[in-house]
Amino acid sequence: MVVVNTCGFIDAAKEESIAAILEAVDFARGRGARVAAVGCLVERYRDELAAELPEVDLWCGLDAAPLLAALREASGGGEGAEGRGASAPVPRRPRAVSSYLKISDGCDRRCAYCAIPLIKGDYETVAAAEILRAARAALAAGARELVLVGQDTSRWAQPGWGGLEQLLAELKALAPAPVWLRLLYLQPDGIDEALLEALSRHAVPYVDVPLQHAAGAVLRRMRRRGDGSQYLDLLARVRKALPGAAVRSTFIAGFPGETDQDFDELLAFVREAGLAAAGVFPYDAQEGTPAATLPGQVPAALAFERVAQLGEAVDDVAAGYWGALVGRPLEVLIERGVRADGVAVGRCALQAPDVDGRTLVRGAGLRRGQVVHAVARGSVGYDVEADAGRREP
Ligand code: SF4
Incomplete structure (x- = not known):
């Protein structure tokens, strides 16, 4: 099948x-x-x-x-019958060094452009016992990094059990222990001092915060809170709690009613925000969402033009972030052992799997799944080049 x-x-x-x-x-x-x-x-x-x-x-x-x-x-029926009746060997993916753990599903927010609540329904928490069970299985199968996902991860809590701080602490205490814990999709109004403290104690210095825009008027039409200046304050608080943190975001250009001035506000915000990475998307009207029928729909050609301009600004700012790492120590998780050119491919703690760049480490004998203490030698776009130092198993 x-x-x-x-x-x-x-x-x-x-x-x-x-x-x-x-x-x-x-x-x-x-x-x-x-x-x-x-x-x-x-x-x-x-x-x-x-x-x-x-x-x-x-x-x-x-x-x-x-x-x-x-x-x-x-597969032949019954529990434990996996594989019976297979007519040919199925190639298996090499074991993953990183594993996603879903901690919640659905969303109670109703951003005007978003179809997710229509598909997934309201927010529901995955039980702590289930998350810990999945984490143990992933770690036993060789994962070194656990990436916690959900549409609205910062609000995770289980009444009578505890909140995110407790969950992160219990995940970190598992044996074998994850090398890195990473939390994705933190909504900006869900990032408070308690969460930042929990991240600084248990997780990598990485904050994935979908901001979507910086002009207050556009954010209100999106049915989202905040504005550029509040977001800059938030980023300052993040950097105070997690010095050097990589901040990743997403932005939508061409949302209905977005004026040239709104877009300029967004561009200025991005130039100031010092982001390590951001996804930039043209607004895409989805049937059944309130934004699809808003007046002032922006022509697709203009939305794409704005995406290109914003993308360039993100690339420029990000190049500054990654370039500033040169000479600094980095912890790198090797994902692919040494290639013919003597370089192993991995990620440093500031890079999430699948969406961010890679860290290319020069050093003999590096193996998949190994954690290497390296020093950044250079950067190319979103990728970092580094030289290996001390290794852990
Ligand atoms: S954009 Fe994110 S926060 Fe907003 S409704 Fe969709 S899933 Fe929820």
Whole structure:
């Protein structure tokens, strides 16, 4: 069975998901395999998809039970029957040095442009016991870094058990212990002194805070709080608590009603904010969201022009951040052992998996999963070059 996990967040993701389903159908045809499409896009558009793509054998939204039942059946039925009936060896991914842990799902906020609450519903916490169980399994399988995700991670708490501080402390105390804990998607109004203190004690100095814009008027229309000057204050508090922290953000350009002046405000903010990285996206109207029917929709060509301009500003500022690391010590987690050119590929604590740059370390014998104390020698865009020093197992 070929399983395609889909995304329904924005149009580009929907198109990519449908292309992946079609690719899976092609792959499965003639091999006697079945195709299952699962996840958010299916949750939202199941009937339409099933009508358009009858070649798909199983449509399964956010409830994984039908998929698990079909997989059990495909593998011969019953618990523990995985792999039986396979006709050819399946290549396994090399063990991951980094593992994502979902600590919550859904969102109670209602940002005007966002389809996630329509797909996933209201915020729900994953229980501490479940998070710790998943963490133990990931660490036992070789993960060295745990990356905590959710749409709104800063508000995690389990009544009667504790909040994020407790969760981070318990994760850090597991055996084997994670080398790094990283928390993604911290909403700006959820970052308070208690959270910063918890991050400084237990996590890497990395703050992923989706700001989306800096002009107060645009943020109000987005149904979000804050403005550029409040965000600069927030970043100052972050840097005080976590000196040298990498701050990553995301911005939307071309939101309905965004004027030249609003956009200039955003550009000026980005030039001042000293971010280590940011994703920049053109506004993409999603059906069923309030923003889709707002007046003042910005022409796509202008939105793309603004994205390009903002992207350049982000690149410039980020180059300054990464360049300033030269000569500094870095802890690097090796993800790919030494290549023919004598360089191993990893990430320093200031770089998250999948979205950020890499750290290229010169040093003999470096192995995947190893933690190396290195010194930054240079930077190229978002990548860092470093020389290896002391190693840990
Ligand atoms: S906080 Fe994030 S997930 Fe929640 S509605 Fe806003 S953009 Fe969507």
